[in-house]
Amino acid sequence: MTAVLGAFALFCAANVVAALWRVLRGPTAADRLLAPQLFGTTGIAVLLLLAEALGAPSLRDVAVVLALLALVTAAAFALRVAGSSARGEPEP
């Protein structure tokens, strides 16, 4: 079963890498942020699967941290980057 869990972890990680294409393609800045968001969700799955496959329960804590803090980049993007350029803030 360890091998099966490892195979699922590999499959999820392959999804993460495939999603990188969207970061490169864009076209908008928001599109480029999408893939990292997917990384968040899929990365949590990879970590949980690895926690089981490797018998390392502390990886579940890593998954919790990733789940809790995935929000911070989206918040920074929405409130700093998207907001500032939309309002045409002059460069100081």
Add this chain to the structure above:
Amino acid sequence: MTAGLALDVLLAVALPLVGLAAVLRRDLVQSVMLLFSLGVLLAIAWARLGAPDIAMVEAALGAGVTGVLFLSALARVGPDDAAPRAASVRVALAALAAAAVAPVALAVEALPRAFEGLGREVLARVPETGATHPVTSVLLDFRGYDTLLEIAVLLLAVLGAWAARGGAPSPRPPAPGPILTAAVRLLLPLMVVVAGVLLWVGSSAPGGAFQAGTVLGTTLVLATLSGGVALPRVPPWVVRSMLALGFAVFLAVAGATAASGRALLRYPGAHAAGLLLAIEAALTISIAVVVWALFERDPEERRAEGEAGGREGEAA
């Protein structure tokens, strides 16, 4: 376990390629997104390498605050409008970078495939420290002086960043909106609890001051981004005291152990566990406020401006 090896190969190939893409793409926002993606991949790589402690900090910083710092800087600095260099120059620079790392690759190649390292010595002497988790023992006992000086480096970096930001016009962030506010209100207490748990288990399992501190610091950054939701207002001197607390407590313990005729940071056996926990708690608070301060401006300056919306604080 062939699936595990395949995962290792996938990560090992993807990591430098993502890094190269982050370097080569023209659009800086894209570079930062790739850097952020790299953080998530690295967190998985640390998990594969049996380093859950590092994976936790990476999940909070590499996949979190680092991207926020870059995005905030980009919003002020603007895009890279320099003309691209000639193709011949780019090839020469790539060759130069390759030549610079080639000796490192050769050195790595020359190393034995199996090497005991210091693992056995550390494990043998862990019971002498106040912790049972080897990484915590190394961090706060065997290499305690190193950690002590690193906390000093963090304080200096904060002072530098605050000085560089001095006199900057305050950005007026757009309203965070009700959904983010509600989510932050919901998540904030959980994050504080998670940080507390990480601090508490740190003596016996992966976790500790650096993990708890970075999680708490990222929490403060998120709360500040969302307009200071659920953050208590505290005067600037409290923020400064919390910044210095970890270093002060650590230094006081170092001084006390030296004064009692022991080696520097050699804890007395009977009190080792308690001392370690006290140092870790103080370090957690300081590291959290350092992470927040690296992203924010000097609160004293904000107050001097008489800014109405200036909020700063610490939820711990």
Add this chain to the structure above:
Amino acid sequence: MTALDWMALPFLAASAFFFLAGTVGLLRFPDLFTRLHALAKADNLGLGLAVVGLAIRSGSAAVAVKLVLTWLLALVASSTSCHLIARGARREGVEPVRGRR
């Protein structure tokens, strides 16, 4: 392979399917908002199914509760993120596609 493993396997397989669907949606859908839709729904369902599978396999109530809590946290965080991205994009002037392309 124990009986618990066999019970967990369908959930894990279904989760792999939804992760794949989310990735295909991210790569193939025509605009930002449909891609967000693919991510926020398919991937979180995939994570949920993976959590169910792992919780069954773990055979421990404490671990199962922790896994489910992790999933709930991920749900809150990712739905908020997707909302923020969509809102930020609308402010930037990104418009959804209309009709067939």
Add this chain to the structure above:
Amino acid sequence: MTSAHLFAFSGVALLGAGLLGVLAHRHLVRRVVGLNLAGSGVFLVIVALARRSDPPDPVPHALVLTGLVVGLSATALALALAVRLHRETGAARVPEEDGP
């Protein structure tokens, strides 16, 4: 090829990518991106080499743990300086490089 050495070479390559970023760009934020990558590469080499024993050597883990936080502080300081330079000169580039 063991996994440890695989990741170590991956870290060396990442270090190379970071160095290229520092060398190839004039924009300071891009250089900080390069520095960040180079740092991650170095950490990866260190932790990968610690994996050569089982369980992994905890000493490099502790080094990298503090290194990550110090790396963040270096990144923040460098970015604050780049933003300040942009405020003073209108461009986030090293001034000498704009000479004739």
